[in-house]
Amino acid sequence: MAERIPPVRQSAIRDPQSAIDGYSLCQPDPSKSCGACCGLYNWEDHSRAALTPVLEKRRDLFFSLGRDPGVFQKAYDQEIFPPNPKLLEEIHNCEFLGFLDRERKRVGCLLHPSVNEGRDLRDYCFYGKEICAGHFCPSHTHLNRAEQKSVLAALEDWYLYGLVVTDIDLVKEFFHHVQTRLGDSLREERLEETRVRKALREFFALKESWKFAAGRKRLGKYYFSHSEYQLARIEYEKNWRIKPSRFDKILLSLESEFQTPEDVFEAEAIIEGKIAGFLKAYEEGSSIFPLRRLCCR
Ligand code: SF4
Numbered sequence: 439m440a441e442r443i444p445p446v447r448q449s450a451i452r453d454p455q456s457a458i459d460g461y462s463l464c465q466p467d468p469s470k471s472c473g474a475c476c477g478l479y480n481w482e483d484h485s486r487a488a489l490t491p492v493l494e495k496r497r498d499l500f501f502s503l504g505r506d507p508g509v510f511q512k513a514y515d516q517e518i519f520p521p522n523p524k525l526l527e528e529i530h531n532c533e534f535l536g537f538l539d540r541e542r543k544r545v546g547c548l549l550h551p552s553v554n555e556g557r558d559l560r561d562y563c564f565y566g567k568e569i570c571a572g573h574f575c576p577s578h579t580h581l582n583r584a585e586q587k588s589v590l591a592a593l594e595d596w597y598l599y600g601l602v603v604t605d606i607d608l609v610k611e612f613f614h615h616v617q618t619r620l621g622d623s624l625r626e627e628r629l630e631e632t633r634v635r636k637a638l639r640e641f642f643a644l645k646e647s648w649k650f651a652a653g654r655k656r657l658g659k660y661y662f663s664h665s666e667y668q669l670a671r672i673e674y675e676k677n678w679r680i681k682p683s684r685f686d687k688i689l690l691s692l693e694s695e696f697q698t699p700e701d702v703f704e705a706e707a708i709i710e711g712k713i714a715g716f717l718k719a720y721e722e723g724s725s726i727f728p729l730r731r732l733c734c735r
Pocket residue numbers: 452454463464465472473474475476573574575576577600603604
């Protein structure tokens with residue numbers, strides 16, 4: 439009979455930042471988590487639809503086979519999934535990354551002690567437990583506290599959360615544009631307001647539903663070819679004799695590919711709309727803290 443999936447301690451699915459400054463980027467709360475550094479998105483098809491059944495299968499096998507990594511490994515190797523090449527061969531796509539709950543809200547390490555009654559099984563993994571436990575991705579240091587908090591507040595969904603929290607350019611550029619227009623720093627406490635969170639979520643959701651997203655061999659600003667990666671570029675001047683977009687970094691993060699200058703203008707208008715929506719929500723609740731607004735177009 440399948441083993442019951444135990445409740446997982448909130449505090450420490452990954453050790454590194456389990457409680458930096460009172461919050462965790464890897465496993466922040468029961469509604470979401472990240473597994474990007476364990477290879478979650480390192481597939482040509484890293485859509486939600488492609489990843490979900492794989493994460494489910496790993497969870498089901500691991501728990502139904504007594505949480506024994508060796509037995510799991512043998513069974514997992516027999517499984518047949520639709521062909522889906524890796525984006526980058528050098529990055530390990532760990533087979534022990536799976537859903538941690540029935541509800542498919544949290545993705546995380548099946549070998550972590552918090553899943554296994556204190557036993558740390560991560561030496562079964564290619565990296566070994568010291569590397570697994572000691573890894574901090576750049577979002578921990580490159581995103582400031584308000585930027586981190588904005589992602590934590592806005593998203594309640596493992597798929598989008600992992601994509602956004604590891605996309606430093608996307609988050610920083612959003613902050614840059616809205617703060618420049620406000621003429622002020624975003625206030626952390628305001629990011630918790632429902633309308634503000636919703637507006638922020640609508641911007642971040644572009645990561646999953648972007649009209650101009652290129653094909654499979656992209657992940658954020660990187661594109662992959664023959665298992666090598668390079669920074670993508672949008673050739674505004676060369677292709678269409680137009681100036682680089684003010685949203686260039688955001689467009690690259692969204693994996694944009696354009697055919698015509700009209701595409702670029704439409705993409706800019708969509709982003710502009712999301713920024714305006716955010717500013718409206720943010721300013722409407724600002725009666726306590728009147729905001730200065732600068733024109734920066
Ligand atoms: S990519 Fe960063 S935030 Fe995500 S699980 Fe790894 S260390 Fe945590």
